[in-house]
Amino acid sequence: MLDNREILEKTEMKRTVWDVVDYVNWLFSKALDRNASDIHIEPTEHFLLVRFRQDWDFVIVDKIDKDNISPIITRLKVLSRVKIDENKKPQDWKIIYNYEKEWKNIDIRVSTLPTSYWEKVVMRILKPDATLTSIDKLWFIDSNLEKVREALKSSYWIILVAWPTWSWKSTTLFWVLKNYNPLEYNISTLEDPVEYQIDYVNQSQVRPDIWFTFATWLRSLVRQDPDIIMVWEIRDKETATLSVEAALTWHLVLSTIHTNSATATVQRLINMGVETFLLSSAMRMVISQRLVKKICTHCKKEKVVPEHILKIVKEQLYPIMDKSEVDSLVFYEWEWCEKCNNTWYKWRMWVHEVLIMEPYMEEMIIREASANEMTEEAKKHWMITILQDALIKSALWETTIEESLKLI
Ligand SMILES: [Zn+2]
Missing domain, CATH: 3.40.50.300 (P-loop containing nucleotide triphosphate hydrolases)
Structure with a gap:
């Protein structure tokens, strides 16, 4: 079995995400399909690491060019109607995502924290019934x-x-x-x-x-x-x-x-x-x-x-x-x-x-x-x-x- 480091090394880095609106939707629905509790988007020196906390372990989901961080964060901010230009301070906000598969709205709590590369994003999926x-x-x-x-x-x-x-x-x-x-x-x-x-x-x-x-x-x-x-x-x-x-x-x-x-x-x-x-x-x-x-x-x-x-x-x-x-x-x-x-x-x-x-x-x-x-x-x-x-x-x-x- 491969450990996460090996999986990460083998994962090919995507240069650009095809469409930021689709990408964010894809992330949410994939996380919900897999019953993940958190979505992490972490800036590293060369790329963005996207991971889910799933069954309590981290599962690597994607590796994308770091230039994508700004459009992704902007999209998340637009979804929750918060200030787009603030990126020096930690921010917390909430997104309501319509999960079509189960016909319901899911609350997602978003938290950003400035790190040495860019803002790190952690999203907690709040599924009350679960x-x-x-x-x-x-x-x-x-x-x-x-x-x-x-x-x-x-x-x-x-x-x-x-x-x-x-x-x-x-x-x-x-x-x-x-x-x-x-x-x-x-x-x-x-x-x-x-x-x-x-x-x-x-x-x-x-x-x-x-x-x-x-x-x-x-x-x-x-x-x-x-x-x-x-x-x-x-x-x-x-x-x-x-x-x-x-x-x-x-x-x-x-x-x-x-x-x-x-x-x-x-x-x-x-x-x-x-x-x-x-x-x-x-x-x-x-x-x-x-x-x-x-x-x-x-x-x-x-x-x-x-x-x-x-x-x-x-x-x-x-x-x-x-x-x-x-x-x-x-x-x-x-x-x-x-x-x-x-x-x-x-x-x-x-x-x-x-x-x-x-x-x-x-x-x-x-x-x-x-x-x-x-x-x-x-x-x-x-x-x-x-x-x-x-x-x-x-x-x-x-x-x-x-x-x-x-x-x-
Ligand atoms: Zn088994």
Whole structure:
């Protein structure tokens, strides 16, 4: 299989694009046909590199003469009616593209950033239905899904989704939000940026330039009679404290924080300076999630697992599964096939860690136990770790052992 560098070297450079209007349309429809999430047009020293982010990997689409950049950007600006002559500053705008194949309008968010050669263009395709509805259960295993559903019933507690970069936190947040009918609750969100409009949800966008921040928004929101509050991200003590206070005054607060595990999220909030006695009573659940590659169902083949790897798998799974069941597990690996579309895998999926607040954890928060100690104790209380979850999914032939072990 060729890697991207080899593909790029073999790709012939087009001197001119045949017609800029056609070319831009062709790019959009090709990206949508392939279900790509982003279109990148990157100026390099000798040419423009056109790539799609597709199934989470970059796929090279085209290599064209760099003289084409200016007409392409002008065309994009015309489509969205923004200033054509501005190219020294980063710009963001939106295009509405009519995707004829599916008879619908697709929002495309365009961002340009000056680089040493010219402006680099990144276009994010916003397909609301793909993101909000087609992901069944978000790949929660049954026992975790049950915990999440139970926690969501007991509203008025704070819920956090830990997210290392690129783990699609907004999908999880909106998935949680979709459990509530906006006509029965007053739902307010502050997002950065607002990507998907949801009917009857009061969505606002952060504007630090005019002092419209998470903290100022949260303070004003108290007077807006909210039931459910979604804070895009907790980055500082002030936002953390205000979120905890909102949760303690009977609001369901949903938010995200940048950490690597469920217990690290608790630690992070303690380190930010949130009072432990408030935190222990406000928090209800932490969902931590990471992405792994999903195995291609068309070319998977049974894997002979080496003894030393099998030892790790058993160590992880014995405490949560029947021993004889673990011993009889079968794992798979992939082979290259046409269906994987040169990416070896078809899609990505999540693995999770769901930490439910119980008296033992409240006690540990108050005495500020370490994250490791919290994890060990949580495991005794049936928390399935991210690694265990990934290995379970490997045994269910959804991902592979190799992918799981990358999480260590
Ligand atoms: Zn395949």
